[in-house]
Amino acid sequence: MTQSYYADNSLTWVIGGAQGSGVDSAANIFSRACAQAGFNIFGNREYYSNIKGEHSYFTVRVSDEPIHSHVDLIDILVSFDAETVFVHTSEMKEGGAIIYDSDLAETTLREVPTIDEYAVRRISSMLESSGKPLSLRGMLDYAHEKNIKLYGIPYFRLLKQFSEQMGDHTLSKLTRTVNVMALSASMAILNFDKHILSESIRYVFRTKPKIAENNVSAANFVYDHVKLQFSSKDLKRELKYKKPLDSTILVQGNQSSALGKLVAGCRFQTYYPITPASDDSEFLESHQILEQSNGEEGSILVIQTEDEIAAVTMAIGGALTGVRSATATSGPGFSLMVEALGWAGINEVPLVVSLYQRAGPATGLPTRHEQGDLLFAVHAGHGEFPRIVFSSGDIEESFYDTIKVFNFAEKYQMPVIHLLDKAIANSVATCRNFDQHRVKIDRGQIVNKIPPADQRVDGKYLRFKLGGNPISPRAMLGTQNGIFWNTGDEHTEEGHITEDPYNRINMMDKRMRKLDVALAEIPNEDKAIAYGNNEDQEVISVLSWGSTKGSILDALNQLNREGEKMRFIQLRLLHPFPASLLETLIRGSKILVDIEMNYSSQLASLVEQHLKREIDYTVVKYNGRPMSSSEIYNALKLITSGNAPRRQVLEYGT
Amino acid sequence: MALKFADYKTEVHNDWCPGCGDFGILNAIQMALADLQIPAYKSVIFSGIGCSGKTPHFINTYGIHTLHGRVLPFAQGAKLSNPDLEVIAVGGDGDGLGIGAGHFVSAGRRNVDMAYIVFNNGVYGLTKGQAAPTLKLGMKTKSLSQPNVNDSVNPIALALVSGFTFIARGYSYDVRHLKELIKKSIEHSGLAYLDVLQPCPTYNDINTREWYQGMGNIDEDTHKQKPRIYKLEDTGYDGRVQSEETYSKMVQAIEKSEEWDEKIPIGVFYQNEQIPSYEERIESRIPSYVRNPPARQTIMDHDGVPTGGISKLLESLRIDR
Numbered sequence A: 001m002t003q004s005y006y007a008d009n010s011l012t013w014v015i016g017g018a019q020g021s022g023v024d025s026a027a028n029i030f031s032r033a034c035a036q037a038g039f040n041i042f043g044n045r046e047y048y049s050n051i052k053g054e055h056s057y058f059t060v061r062v063s064d065e066p067i068h069s070h071v072d073l074i075d076i077l078v079s080f081d082a083e084t085v086f087v088h089t090s091e092m093k094e095g096g097a098i099i100y101d102s103d104l105a106e107t108t109l110r111e112v113p114t115i116d117e118y119a120v121r122r123i124s125s126m127l128e129s130s131g132k133p134l135s136l137r138g139m140l141d142y143a144h145e146k147n148i149k150l151y152g153i154p155y156f157r158l159l160k161q162f163s164e165q166m167g168d169h170t171l172s173k174l175t176r177t178v179n180v181m182a183l184s185a186s187m188a189i190l191n192f193d194k195h196i197l198s199e200s201i202r203y204v205f206r207t208k209p210k211i212a213e214n215n216v217s218a219a220n221f222v223y224d225h226v227k228l229q230f231s232s233k234d235l236k237r238e239l240k241y242k243k244p245l246d247s248t249i250l251v252q253g254n255q256s257s258a259l260g261k262l263v264a265g266c267r268f269q270t271y272y273p274i275t276p277a278s279d280d281s282e283f284l285e286s287h288q289i290l291e292q293s294n295g296e297e298g299s300i301l302v303i304q305t306e307d308e309i310a311a312v313t314m315a316i317g318g319a320l321t322g323v324r325s326a327t328a329t330s331g332p333g334f335s336l337m338v339e340a341l342g343w344a345g346i347n348e349v350p351l352v353v354s355l356y357q358r359a360g361p362a363t364g365l366p367t368r369h370e371q372g373d374l375l376f377a378v379h380a381g382h383g384e385f386p387r388i389v390f391s392s393g394d395i396e397e398s399f400y401d402t403i404k405v406f407n408f409a410e411k412y413q414m415p416v417i418h419l420l421d422k423a424i425a426n427s428v429a430t431c432r433n434f435d436q437h438r439v440k441i442d443r444g445q446i447v448n449k450i451p452p453a454d455q456r457v458d459g460k461y462l463r464f465k466l467g468g469n470p471i472s473p474r475a476m477l478g479t480q481n482g483i484f485w486n487t488g489d490e491h492t493e494e495g496h497i498t499e500d501p502y503n504r505i506n507m508m509d510k511r512m513r514k515l516d517v518a519l520a521e522i523p524n525e526d527k528a529i530a531y532g533n534n535e536d537q538e539v540i541s542v543l544s545w546g547s548t549k550g551s552i553l554d555a556l557n558q559l560n561r562e563g564e565k566m567r568f569i570q571l572r573l574l575h576p577f578p579a580s581l582l583e584t585l586i587r588g589s590k591i592l593v594d595i596e597m598n599y600s601s602q603l604a605s606l607v608e609q610h611l612k613r614e615i616d617y618t619v620v621k622y623n624g625r626p627m628s629s630s631e632i633y634n635a636l637k638l639i640t641s642g643n644a645p646r647r648q649v650l651e652y653g654t
Numbered sequence B: 001m002a003l004k005f006a007d008y009k010t011e012v013h014n015d016w017c018p019g020c021g022d023f024g025i026l027n028a029i030q031m032a033l034a035d036l037q038i039p040a041y042k043s044v045i046f047s048g049i050g051c052s053g054k055t056p057h058f059i060n061t062y063g064i065h066t067l068h069g070r071v072l073p074f075a076q077g078a079k080l081s082n083p084d085l086e087v088i089a090v091g092g093d094g095d096g097l098g099i100g101a102g103h104f105v106s107a108g109r110r111n112v113d114m115a116y117i118v119f120n121n122g123v124y125g126l127t128k129g130q131a132a133p134t135l136k137l138g139m140k141t142k143s144l145s146q147p148n149v150n151d152s153v154n155p156i157a158l159a160l161v162s163g164f165t166f167i168a169r170g171y172s173y174d175v176r177h178l179k180e181l182i183k184k185s186i187e188h189s190g191l192a193y194l195d196v197l198q199p200c201p202t203y204n205d206i207n208t209r210e211w212y213q214g215m216g217n218i219d220e221d222t223h224k225q226k227p228r229i230y231k232l233e234d235t236g237y238d239g240r241v242q243s244e245e246t247y248s249k250m251v252q253a254i255e256k257s258e259e260w261d262e263k264i265p266i267g268v269f270y271q272n273e274q275i276p277s278y279e280e281r282i283e284s285r286i287p288s289y290v291r292n293p294p295a296r297q298t299i300m301d302h303d304g305v306p307t308g309g310i311s312k313l314l315e316s317l318r319i320d321r
């Protein structure tokens, strides 16, 4: 039997390089290939707010078992520049492997302009303390002493040979295949199936067949070179082909909510470009013509607006005509949308805002992760109006949740803020194929046909009719006999301005009471989900929301295997706050731990406000890099040991 | 049964100041709707915030009174989702050319098929008379403590360079003429800008009704008072672009728009039907757009099962295929 790749059948593979040099394509090929070989995949992308030149990297974790997160240590580091090796070697696992450009070995740390001063200082002190020169050579020596295998690849020489073999002397064109060459070298040391590799390259470059073939040839060329160059002793790792998992898809986190929108019946989306939200709109725009199962010609209209104020107000204008309407943005854009959110609130307009959070404030860390907008989403706006704040924990959830949030918006006639984030948007994962029919569409109380006033028992149609049910039937613009008015001012049942004090009370009550209805009707599994140990009473309950879910689940799996008694409660509905359900879910917990990707433990403050119970420990992170399951594992271990401070700040990441 | 002027009125108490120019504009809109026999339920009046923003409440059609400066994106969102609606946007000069100026320019670039009427009174009426973007430099209206320190924007020229394809100006006390301009704005295929000179007797004591009608405008020869306002069409001016003369028509419109004080033109400055509307541009990308626009699409069957399938997309993401 061949020695397997890694003890628990999983490995972490990282490729790095300058932005614009093909790091993403190489990682996509790797992910696709491994998925096709039968592995579960979880990948995430880290990059600077820059177009060309700065360091970006893509981490892909591959495993036999279902995985939901990344871990800290790297098994295989794939590089074709010096910076990647300088920056990531400290994260290497003992016994790991580094693929590097052997022509760059003499590069000094100072010669790499894109490494900033902070990193230079950290790397220098690491090398100095182990007596190594401040060069790539020094770093490789350091790695060697840590029992890391080094695979030097002379890319330039290989490119020349390859170009001769191809009879193509435009070397510059072929240098564009270096990313795939590096990837292929890693596949060779993993003894990965060459055919699947070729197929995956073709898939990723499927719109450019010529480029695809060039890359396939380059990959094969390097693969063979590595096999010849290194002894079989160095090549004993293996990612062995099994069989693709049944009905599995490999999805990017910036596609899943957009796919959900298409199924949900969202037919109008507006946006102003912003990372990491624009991908959602761009995906929709490039799939604007829809396949409809009823044979109708379907389409989604995506409008790039002049700013986020226009984006949200245009989406509201669309919603008034009855179309399911959304806008997608990130923190800076959402800040601009706030006045209009209140308008949608007072006029009871169903609107979905996909809020892809990133690290703030202002432009903050524009391409990095944070869950810093929870309380902002809950409170955004002047005055008081109802809204729903809902958060998804991973790629798969974000698909189904997107259909649900459109239902909530229409049923309760209010804006819904769907919290997503950079970590979800820039991750990629294998999931069970999405079921388009699992979540049904529920449009709530809408009226399409209204008889003339004299034929109605209750007289004229009133958009904001007061009465027992705070949710009044909604007509769309253009409905016969349905004329109504909207205004940002307080209004009458028809929608005209009034400042009457008693009407004000009635209308405020009508709007705010819809939140009680929503809280009563929204199913428990959409409010919060408890994972793990549900029998034992004396447990530690970990509370969190959003994309920390995967890392917490993976950490908890490990901890529960080790005999810890832990439960994870993932909050999904964050406003209105499901206090009584949470009360039940945490019953008997001896310790409450709150984990979130922000400075001030925003969920913890909601819990304390609504449950009158204190959170015992908080674990936070705000360095822009998503929490890994290793970090959470360690943080929770410290808590169970009794030695943890009340607040732990996680710091891992490059 | 034919629709009458009165069918477009509501019972809502109108709280504009007595003598406000807004009344004339309101009447002209109602008359234009009646003349065009547009069913009330098929039209939507969107407005911004200001005295002018209250207009939709007095008109018996769908009426959407939005936010300060945002009337155009609200209105475009509705029109693009349901192109069958007759959409008219109205608002103040502060609303459209101050806080909403960015949307003004961007709307021009889109050329969505609707009409936009700006109530140009030179002041921020509802906030008690501060200078609006159309007030001329150095003017000191009665509630200003100092003369206006900003130069004025020329809305006709701005509309033109932004891409509006119908540009006209009316006068709120010439209701019949204004009504005809509103009808043309509605009938124009593309985005129409209609600037309406609207005296605000409460705060603008310079550009008053009397002023527009000639007060202080003495003819050098006859020594008599001469109305400042004149009609472009009476001078043989033709703003319509017929074939390849877009540039000269634009130059001519800008020249005319610079006239002020002694001679103030009203009428159609510019009209170009050769520029495709936004709806036509979308149709070239989505062939079914006009037949089956967003608001009319069926999204589920009787049991609530979604009909917008993504099977092909999912198929391409499958890794076992």
Ligand SMILES: Cc1ncc(C[n+]2csc(CCOP(=O)(O)OP(=O)(O)O)c2C)c(N)n1
Pocket (backbone or CB within 6 Å): B049, B050, B051, B052, B053, B068, B091, B092, B093, B094, B095, B096, B119, B121, B123, B124, B125, B126, B127, B132
């Ligand atoms: C965001 C915002 N800022 C300020 C205001 C206050 N405000 C109300 S009306 C108005 C100015 C209105 O002037 P104009 O648009 O010219 O309309 P008019 O009253 O002259 O018709 C302002 C500044 C507001 N409603 N919203």
Ligand code: SF4
Pocket (backbone or CB within 6 Å): B015, B016, B017, B019, B020, B021, B022, B051, B052, B121, B125, B126, B199, B200, B201, B202, B203
């Ligand atoms: S303040 Fe001016 S614009 Fe406003 S209602 Fe009075 S007269 Fe009309």
Ligand SMILES: [Mg+2]
Pocket (backbone or CB within 6 Å): B050, B092, B093, B094, B119, B120, B121, B122, B123, B124, B125, B132
């Ligand atoms: Mg004004």
